[in-house]
Amino acid sequence: MRYHRLTPAAAVLAVLTLSATACSTKSGTGTDTAGSDGVKTGPGVTETTITLGALTDLTGPYASLGRSIVNAQQLYADQLNASGGVCGRTVRITVKDHGYDVQKAVTAFTETEPNVAALSQVVGSPVVSSLQQEIEAKHLLTLPMAWASSLLGNEYLQVIGSTYDIDMVNGVEFVVRKAKLKPGDKIGHVYFEGEFGENALAGAKYAAKQHRLSIVEQKIKPTDQDLTAQVTALKQAGVKAVLISAGPKQTAALVGTAAAQGFAVPVLSNSPGFAPQLLATPVAPAVEKQLHVVSPAPSFSSDIPAIQKLAKDYKAKYPKALLDSGVIGGWNAIAVLGEDLKAACKAKDLTRDGIAAAHRKQSGLSILGVSHDFSDRAKPSTYESFVHKPSKQAAGGLVNVEPAHAVPAARSYPLPKS
Known part of the structure; x- marks a missing residue:
C-alpha cells in the first residue's frame, strides 16, 4: 500500500462522507422491485438515487491513500451526476472509515451493506479477505483497493488491473x-x-x-x-x-x-x-x-489524454491535494463501476445481480488508456x-x-x- 500527504480531515469529511439513502429492501440480496420507470431495483437503489459504499482508511496507516481514493471517486460521482446521473438517479457514496482495522471494517460493512448497491472501494488486503464470504453471499459487486491474485475467481470481487x-x-x-x-x-x-x-x-x-x-x-x-x-x-x-x-x-x-x-x-x-x-x-x-x-496503472506524467484530464480536474477540485497513485486507483475503480451501472440501466436491471451481470459483460473497457476484460473472473483484467x-x-x-x-x-x- 502507499502513504500520501494528508488533506484536512474536516474538509474531506464535509465533502465526502455522504449519508446512505435507505431503500425498502432487506439485508442480503434484498427484495428486488421494479421502479416506476420499469427498471428493476434492489438494495441501495431508489427512484432518485443509487448509493454506493466505500470502506476505507482515513485514520490508520494508509489514511492518505484512503483520502486520495475517496477524493477521486467523489470527483467522478460529481461529474457523473452533473451529466444526469444513471437512469435519472443521483449517484451517492457512503464513506466508512475502518482505520485499517479488520474488526472495525466488519462492523462498517454490517452497517453499510443493507443500503448500498455495490462497493466502490475496500482498502486493504486483510480487510477484503475478512469480508470475502459476506460479499459473495450478499451478491455485492466490490472493487477492492488490493491487487493480490488470490482475490481472483470470485463473482462479486473485481481487481482492477494486473495483480x-x-x-x-x-x-x-x-x-x-x-x-x-x-x-x-x-x-x-x-x-x-x-x-x-x-x-x-x-x-x-x-x-x-x-x-x-x-x-x-x-x-x-x-x-x-x-x-x-x-x-x-x-x-x-x-x-x-x-x-x-x-x-x-x-x-x-x-x-x-x-x-x-x-x-x-x-x-x-x-x-x-x-x-x-x-x-x-x-x-x-x-x-x-x-x-x-x-x-498496473499509468503515471500522471503520461501523455494519455484521459490521465491529463483527470489531473486537471482533480487539482481544480482539490487544489491542495497531492496527485498520487491513489487518485488513479480510486478513479479506475469508480469509472469501471460507473460503466457497469450505465450498462445495468440499459438492461433495466439495477439489482445487485443485474449490476454484477453487466460488469461481467465488459470485455473491452478502456479506462485511463488501459483496456480491461472483466468477462473471466479467474483472470486479471489485464496482464500488462x-x-x-x-x-x-x-x-x-x-x-x-x-x-x-x-x-x-x-x-x-x-x-x-x-
Whole structure:
C-alpha cells in the first residue's frame, strides 16, 4: 500500500462522507422491485438515487491513500451526476472509515451493506479477505483497493488491473535487462509478510526461474522501518538487483541504507512501495537514482489524454491535494463501476445481480488508456504493467519508462487459486 500527504480531515469529511439513502429492501440480496420507470431495483437503489459504499482508511496507516481514493471517486460521482446521473438517479457514496482495522471494517460493512448497491472501494488486503464470504453471499459487486491474485475467481470481487505477482513477472524481465543479469545471478526480494508481499514473491520466483536466477528472500513486517540487517544480508549474498514489495517507508529505508553502504544495485518496487513524499526526504537522490516502480496503472506524467484530464480536474477540485497513485486507483475503480451501472440501466436491471451481470459483460473497457476484460473472473483484467521512475519534476513524482506491456511469462504464469 502507499502513504500520501494528508488533506484536512474536516474538509474531506464535509465533502465526502455522504449519508446512505435507505431503500425498502432487506439485508442480503434484498427484495428486488421494479421502479416506476420499469427498471428493476434492489438494495441501495431508489427512484432518485443509487448509493454506493466505500470502506476505507482515513485514520490508520494508509489514511492518505484512503483520502486520495475517496477524493477521486467523489470527483467522478460529481461529474457523473452533473451529466444526469444513471437512469435519472443521483449517484451517492457512503464513506466508512475502518482505520485499517479488520474488526472495525466488519462492523462498517454490517452497517453499510443493507443500503448500498455495490462497493466502490475496500482498502486493504486483510480487510477484503475478512469480508470475502459476506460479499459473495450478499451478491455485492466490490472493487477492492488490493491487487493480490488470490482475490481472483470470485463473482462479486473485481481487481482492477494486473495483480502483484503479474507485475513482478513483468518487472523481473525489466530488471534482467536493466542490470544485465545472467543465468546464475542472484536477486534479492524484501517483502511484507502476508498476502501482498507473498503474492508478489510468488511472481518473482516464477520469473526468476524462467531467467535461471535465484531469489534471496528477506521477509519483513509492516512495522519494520530499519532494514540495515536485510540490506547487509543481501549485499553479502552478492545480489545484483533488489525487488521490494512493502510500503514507502520500507522502500526509503532500503534504498537509503543501500546508498549509504555503497550498494548501488537497481531496486524495483511494486506500486504500493512508492509515494511522491519520498522525493521530499533525504533519500530522494538515491530514490531517483536506484528505484523503478512496476505498476498496473499509468503515471500522471503520461501523455494519455484521459490521465491529463483527470489531473486537471482533480487539482481544480482539490487544489491542495497531492496527485498520487491513489487518485488513479480510486478513479479506475469508480469509472469501471460507473460503466457497469450505465450498462445495468440499459438492461433495466439495477439489482445487485443485474449490476454484477453487466460488469461481467465488459470485455473491452478502456479506462485511463488501459483496456480491461472483466468477462473471466479467474483472470486479471489485464496482464500488462507499466514501469515508472521517480522524478521530483514529474506530476505525481513518477515518469513513465516503459508503456504497458506483458512479457510471455506473465501469461504462462500459473495464477494461484482463490
